[in-house]
Structures are given as structure tokens and as C-alpha cells.
Amino acid sequence: MRLNQKTKHKIVDGLLICMMILPLAAAIVIKVLTQPYSEGMNITGALIFLEIPMPFQPLLITEAQINSWLVMISITGLCLFLTHGIKAVPDSKRQHIAEMIVEKVDSMVRENMGEMFMGFSPFVAAIMALSAFSSLLTLIGVFPPTSDLNIIAGWAILVFILITYYKLKGGLWNYIKGFGDPIFVMAPMNVISEIATPLSMTFRHFGNVISGVVISALLGSALSGITAKLPGLLGQIPFLKIGIPAVLSLYFDIFSGCMQAFIFASLTMIYISTGFPGEAYEKRMKRKIERAKKKEEAKRLAELEK
Amino acid sequence: MQTLDIISINIWNILISLVNLLIIFLILKKLLFKPVKKVLDQRQGQVGKLYDDAKTAKELAEKEKEQYDEKLAMAHDEAVEIVSAAKERAERMGDEIVDEANRKATGMIKRADEEIAQQRKKAMNEIKEDISNISVDIAEKVIEREIDERDHKELIDKFINEIGEDDE
Numbered sequence: 001m002r003l004n005q006k007t008k009h010k011i012v013d014g015l016l017i018c019m020m021i022l023p024l025a026a027a028i029v030i031k032v033l034t035q036p037y038s039e040g041m042n043i044t045g046a047l048i049f050l051e052i053p054m055p056f057q058p059l060l061i062t063e064a065q066i067n068s069w070l071v072m073i074s075i076t077g078l079c080l081f082l083t084h085g086i087k088a089v090p091d092s093k094r095q096h097i098a099e100m101i102v103e104k105v106d107s108m109v110r111e112n113m114g115e116m117f118m119g120f121s122p123f124v125a126a127i128m129a130l131s132a133f134s135s136l137l138t139l140i141g142v143f144p145p146t147s148d149l150n151i152i153a154g155w156a157i158l159v160f161i162l163i164t165y166y167k168l169k170g171g172l173w174n175y176i177k178g179f180g181d182p183i184f185v186m187a188p189m190n191v192i193s194e195i196a197t198p199l200s201m202t203f204r205h206f207g208n209v210i211s212g213v214v215i216s217a218l219l220g221s222a223l224s225g226i227t228a229k230l231p232g233l234l235g236q237i238p239f240l241k242i243g244i245p246a247v248l249s250l251y252f253d254i255f256s257g258c259m260q261a262f263i264f265a266s267l268t269m270i271y272i273s274t275g276f277p278g279e280a281y282e283k284r285m286k287r288k289i290e291r292a293k294k295k296e297e298a299k300r301l302a303e304l305e306k
Numbered sequence: 307m308q309t310l311d312i313i314s315i316n317i318w319n320i321l322i323s324l325v326n327l328l329i330i331f332l333i334l335k336k337l338l339f340k341p342v343k344k345v346l347d348q349r350q351g352q353v354g355k356l357y358d359d360a361k362t363a364k365e366l367a368e369k370e371k372e373q374y375d376e377k378l379a380m381a382h383d384e385a386v387e388i389v390s391a392a393k394e395r396a397e398r399m400g401d402e403i404v405d406e407a408n409r410k411a412t413g414m415i416k417r418a419d420e421e422i423a424q425q426r427k428k429a430m431n432e433i434k435e436d437i438s439n440i441s442v443d444i445a446e447k448v449i450e451r452e453i454d455e456r457d458h459k460e461l462i463d464k465f466i467n468e469i470g471e472d473d474e
Contacts, residue, residue, distance in 0.1 A: 044312065102346075
């Protein structure tokens with residue numbers, strides 16, 4: 001019975017590992033099957049697989065969409081794998097890793113946002129995981145979803161919605177008054193800076209990833225151009241493409257990818273926590289409680305009169 | 307196959323990506339944070355319980371030690387009491403024995419004295435008889451005359467008794 005359980009555990013583990021790896025393999029397969037052969041330099045956006053007519057604009061199912069869904073499946077598999085067979089007394093490495101991730105993110109959120117925003121730690125972890133894994137897809141030669149503007153714009157807009165939601169917690173009037181700060185004349189500037197927040201977040205991340213893609217493509221074509229100029233057999237094999245792009249990849253794919261994920265998450269935390277008007281919120285809550293008390297008293301009085 | 311421009315904006319794609327992030331947030335919350343937090347809380351609870359158990363065990367041990375100390379002290383007192391009681395009893399018994407022995411000895415001495423006195427009296431009486439008889443005999447011999455033996459004896463007895471009284 002015990003052995004049976006052990007083997008069951010192992011089988012589930014294997015399935016979860018497949019859940020992590022198979023989407024990535026599928027991404028490679030799709031890339032290989034759909035990649036149009038091209039000579040020289042080509043820097044384009046994502047491939048469009050399907051066009052569904054919708055109001056305003058057609059809904060496009062592109063490489064970026066497919067790859068981000070695959071990354072999501074992979075992340076889900078990773079989560080399930082890390083928390084599979086989790087116990088109060090840890091006996092596996094993966095549980096330590098899972099606990100480390102959770103505790104690190106929690107401590108980061110606590111430091112940057114405070115105890116009140118602890119519910120944000122899964123959100124911050126989601127941003128980091130999605131961004132980092134999407135950017136790291138370049139390592140296996142697949143189109144990274146983060147080099148599609150729409151993907152990052154979606155995240156930034158969600159963050160903007162959250163920022164505005166938390167700003168509105170101080171009351172609508174407080175929010176509108178915030179635009180006339182320090183003087184009323186500054187209002188247009190403040191509106192622009194408000195809109196600039198999601199835009200800057202989008203383009204910062206997008207620009208970093210796309211620059212890596214562009215530079216890698218440029219370097220690749222330059223190196224193959226150089227080898228083509230070499231005489232004889234040397235010109236036939238693009239041997240310069242070995243090794244040199246790997247150094248750039250180390251920076252653009254790994255370092256920059258993880259860095260941008262971290263920056264995006266940090267900016268999210270900072271914008272939300274600094275935008276939140278703590279004092280106004282507290283005042284409003286107090287007023288609300290007082291109002292509720294008054295209402296209750298009035299009710300009691302009415303009942304007594306009866 | 308068609309490709310997008312490098313910079314292209316499509317609201318549906320933006321919406322999809324926004325929803326994707328929300329979904330991943332929910333997935334991480336339900337599948338990673340919730341179980342890990344639960345386990346951490348469990349562990350915290352276990353550790354707390356262990357500490358509490360250790361504390362209660364220590365308290366119990368200390369209490370028991372106190373009790374044992376108390377009992378030990380009590381046992382010591384009791385032992386001293388028992389020994390002293392035994393001593394007292396032994397002394398009392400010894401005294402009793404000695405008293406009884408003394409009493410018995412004095413009784414015996416008294417009895418012996420009484421017997422001696424009796425014997426002496428008896429001997430005295432015998433001697434008196436003998437002397438009176440002898441005196442009568444002597445007197446007969448001396449006087450050679452039969453006197454009224456009864457009167458005579460009375461006389462001699464009286465005389466001897468007087469002597470005896472002087473003796474005594």
C-alpha cells in the first residue's frame with residue numbers, strides 16, 4: 001500500500017514535469033513548423049495564426065498569444081510540482097524552494113508596500129513569473145511574448161487600473177483634488193503624468209526586450225555577412241555564429257529579461273503603495289464608522305419610541 | 307503567413323494579456339501561496355505546540371520535584387518522631403521494669419524478714435519451754451521435794467518471760 005502510494009506520487013510528479021516541459025516543446029515545434037525560411041535580417045512582430053472578426057478590431061491569435069498561454073501552462077505545472085506532497089515538516093528540496101519563493105516575495109511586498117498590501121504578493125509574483133518566463137523563452141529560440149507591445153500594455157493597464165482603484169479609496173473628491181496639486185494650473189501636467197505611468201511601464205519593458213531581439217538579429221546577420229566575405233571553404237560555414245551571440249544572449253535574454261521582470265514588479269508595488277492616500281483613507285473610514293454608528297443609534301431610538 | 311508590425315496595437319490582444327495576468331495571479335494564489343502559507347502556518351502551530359508542551363512538562367516536573375522535596379522533608383520529620391517515640395517508650399518500659407524489680411525485691415525482703423521473725427519467735431518459744439522444763443527439773447532435784455508442779459511452772463514461766471522481755 002505504501003509502495004503503491006509512493007509510485008503514485010512519482011507518477012503524478014512525472015505528469016507535472018511533463019506539464020512544465022511539454023508546452024515549451026510545443027512552442028519550439030510550432031516555431032519550427034511555421035517559421036518562414038528567410039535569408040538575412042528580418043525583424044518583425046509576431047506571426048498571425050488566426051484572425052477572428054470582432055468589433056473595432058479583429059481578434060488576432062498570434063505567436064505571442066500562443067506562447068504566453070504555453071508559458072502560463074508551464075508556470076501552473078511548476079506551481080503544482082513545487083507544492084506537490086507539501087508537508088508541515090519539509091522533506092523535499094522543492095518544498096524549500098516553494099517556501100523560499102513565497103517568503104522572498106512576501107518580504108519584498110512587506111518592505112515596499114507595507115503590511116496592508118500583503119494580498120498583493122501573489123500578484124507581484126505573477127508579474128515576475130510571467131514576465132521573466134516570457135522573456136526567457138528566447139533561450140529556446142521561441143518568440144518571446146514580452147516583445148509584443150500588446151502583452152505588456154495589457155499588464156501595464158491592469159496595474160494602472162489597480163493604481164487608480166487604490167487612489168480612489170481616499171474618496172473621489174480627494175482623487176480629483178490630487179490633480180490640482182500643488183496649484184490648479186498644474187492639472188494638465190498631472191493628467192499627463194498619470195497617463196504616462198502605464199505608457200512608460202509598457203515601453204520600458206517592451207523596449208528592453210525588443211532591443212535585445214534587434215541587436216541579436218543585427219549581430220547574427222553581421223556575423224554571417226562577415227563569414228560570407230571570407231575566402232574558400234571558410235565562407236561556406238558560418239562558424240562565427242558559434243559562441244559570440246551566446247555572450248549577448250547572456251545579457252539580453254537572461255540578465256535583461258529577469259531584470260525587467262523585477263523592475264516591472266517593483267514599479268507596480270511602488271506606484272500602488274505611493275499612490276494610495278493613507279491618511280485620506282483613514283479619515284474616510286472613520287467617517288464611515290461614525291456614520292454607521294449614528295445610523296444604528298437612530299434606529300435604536302426609533303425602536304425605543306415604538 | 308502574415309506577421310504583425312513590430313509596434314502594433316490591438317485592443318483584444320491587450321485585453322487577453324490583461325486577463326492572462328489575472329489568471330496567473332489566481333493560479334499562483336491558489337496553487338502556490340495558499341498551500342505554502344497553510345503549511346507554514348501548520349508548522350508554526352506545531353512549533354508553538356511543542357514549545358507549550360515543553361513548558362507544561364517543565365512546570366509539571368518542577369511541581370513534582372517540589373512535592374517530592376516536601377515529602378522527603380516530611381519523611382525525615384516522621385523518622386525523627388518515630389525514633390524519639392521509640393526511645394521514650396523504651397525508657398518508660400525500662401523504668402517500669404526496674405520499678406517492678408524493686409518492688410518485687412522489697413516484697414521478698416519483707417517476706418524473708420517476717421519469716422525470720424516468725425522462726426525466731428518459734429525458736430524463742432521452744433527455748434522458753436525447754437528452759438522452763440529444765441528449770442523445773444533442776445528445782446526438783448535441788449529441793450528434792452515435790453512441789454506443786456503446776457504452781458511452780460507458772461512461777462518459772464513468769465520469770466522467764468520477764469527475762470525474755472528484758473532480752474528483747
